Amino acid sequence: xxxxxxxxxxxFRKEGQNVTLSCEQNLNHDAMYWYRQDPGQxxxxxxxxxxxxxxxxxxxxxxxxxxxxxxxxFPLTVTSAxxxxxxxxxxxSSIQPRTGELFFGEGSxxxxx
Amino acid sequence: xxxxxxxxxxxxxxxxxxxxxxxxxxxxxxxxxWFHQNPWGQLINLFYIPSGTKQNGRLSATTVATERxxxxxxxxxxxxxxxxxxxAVLSNDYKLSFGAGTTVTVRA
Numbered sequence: 001x002x003x004x005x006x007x008x009x010x011x012f013r014k015e016g017q018n019v020t021l022s023c024e025q026n027l028n029h030d031a032m033y034w035y036r037q038d039p040g041q042x043x044x045x046x047x048x049x050x051x052x053x054x055x056x057x058x059x060x061x062x063x064x065x066x067x068x069x070x071x072x073x074f075p076l077t078v079t080s081a082x083x084x085x086x087x088x089x090x091x092x093s094s095i096q097p098r099t100g101e102l103f104f105g106e107g108s109x110x111x112x113x
Numbered sequence: 114x115x116x117x118x119x120x121x122x123x124x125x126x127x128x129x130x131x132x133x134x135x136x137x138x139x140x141x142x143x144x145x146x147w148f149h150q151n152p153w154g155q156l157i158n159l160f161y162i163p164s165g166t167k168q169n170g171r172l173s174a175t176t177v178a179t180e181r182x183x184x185x186x187x188x189x190x191x192x193x194x195x196x197x198x199x200x201a202v203l204s205n206d207y208k209l210s211f212g213a214g215t216t217v218t219v220r221a
Contacts, residue, residue: 090154109154
């Protein structure tokens with residue numbers, strides 16, 4: 001089946017540890033995105049990538065890092081510098097960045113203890 | 114960046130009722146999407162509608178890009194329609210900006 005796969009779905013970590021969330025897509029989409037959602041809030045853009053080996057900061061990039069070494073993959077690392085990492089993280093992709101419809105994965109829920 | 118405002122923030126409906134959700138945005142956009150977030154957090158694509166009107170079953174949407182708003186209509190609501198509805202717009206810098214959402218509760 002074509003789609004976007006995020007893993008893990010649930011993750012618990014101790015404060016101060018770096019965490020990497022996986023996002024893989026087999027839709028042959030050029031653009032990929034990471035969003036963060038806090039309880040009762042809308043989504044906020046962390047990073048996005050329009051093409052392999054290129055990515056840009058979104059509105060809340062501090063404390064996060066990404067890479068885009070392959071078209072299918074866009075992992076997100078939540079570093080110890082992120083002050084409030086507990087949140088729901090959603091990955092998305094679109095066939096092209098300028099006008100394409102976005103499709104989302106099922107999300108990863110990170111809890112930092 | 115683009116500001117996206119959704120109204121109302123909360124909506125309680127009796128099963129079978131009709132409703133309209135509104136999305137206003139502050140600048141011209143390249144696309145506009147409506148999503149339904151289910152209780153497990155997954156975002157379900159409802160409409161990709163930068164302009165015009167589309168219908169899908171009991172749901173329909175209209176975007177008037179020149180006046181910078183979009184409407185989502187739910188007809189004959191069912192309990193499965195409950196959840197949060199988000200409007201999102203894509204600006205010229207390729208960022209998709211979300212509104213805060215409308216929480217819909219449909220009571221049996």
